[in-house]
Amino acid sequence: MAWQVSVYELEARLQCPICLEVFAEPLMLQCGHSYCRTCLLALSCRSGPELRCPVCRQVVDGSSSSPNVSLARVIEALRWPRELEPEPKVCPRHWNPLSLFCEKDQELICGLCGLLGPHQQHRVTPVSTAYSRMKEELAALLCHLKQEQKEVEQLIARLVNNRTRVVNESDVFSWVIRREFQELQHLIDEEKARCLGGVEAHTRGLLASLDSQLERAQATRERLGQAERALEQFSNEGHHEFIRKYHSLASR
Incomplete structure (x- = not known):
């Protein structure tokens, strides 16, 4: 069966809903949605004992989330042909990839900067979208x-x-x-x-x-x-x- 999407389109569908970057060490909640390990830990620290999934808003137990091995293998397969590319720059505060672009401050930020940092109320755009627009x-x-x-x-x-x-x-x-x-x-x-x-x-x-x-x-x-x-x-x-x-x- 022929592929219906390109690699870049597949990467866009494999983005973490929090940092909007390709999953890094993905963890899956009981509701079935996955997030990067660092993003989920930061979200758990902020939410306290009651953690709601940012996508479906279902109450879940963040401490019992398991690694999404299948998703990690797919991401690893996607990254293997491009392993020689330079590593993306990371946020100096959260050490996450700079995957977002703040339209108000005109600067690159990570997902946690847009979710928890000083850019919470700002309009943010994925780097790929901002790059295409620019x-x-x-x-x-x-x-x-x-x-x-x-x-x-x-x-x-x-x-x-x-x-x-x-x-x-x-x-x-x-x-x-x-x-x-x-x-x-x-x-x-x-x-x-x-x-x-x-x-x-x-x-x-x-x-x-x-x-x-x-x-x-x-x-x-x-x-x-x-x-x-x-x-x-x-x-x-x-x-x-x-x-x-x-x-x-x-x-x-």
Whole structure:
């Protein structure tokens, strides 16, 4: 007949109801339920003479509980292929395996910590369940991070494309501006040459007119000088000669 459950599922069904760990030295009560030896001893010390089974609540005699040999053999058979695995960490207070996870304090505890210790009223979860949940949360977180990384990669690609586009557009605008200013500079140079040519032509005309007037004025000054010298020379003439020539010389 084929097995209907895996080894891990079988281990989950072989957990002590108190510590929620695979039975260690299982003892069976008169009601038929089994518990780890250390868990049952701790429960007997706490309950006093009247011990009730935590599962069925039936009053039993904890001192007359017998070893569950068949259950111990099954557990030993399950543990044999995995004997090379490292031993689980134990509780420093009760020396039981840390089989539970306290959701409130976010720490690993043993079954007695959850039943008798400071975590009695706290929500506890089996380590395997907490591990599976955290693995799922980690997988979801990794998926979220990969999605964010993908979005960041897409953003970087867009930014790189935008940067390249801006550089290309800047080069085009710079070329257009340089070309426009070259054309403007050419027009300015032409207008400058035209204005300077007009100024030079006007200046040449004014200078020619002034030179002509200056030449005439200088000629007039020369004639006036000659007339002055002639008059000064004439003033030295004798009385009769001066009077005889005066009217004709003054008219000239």
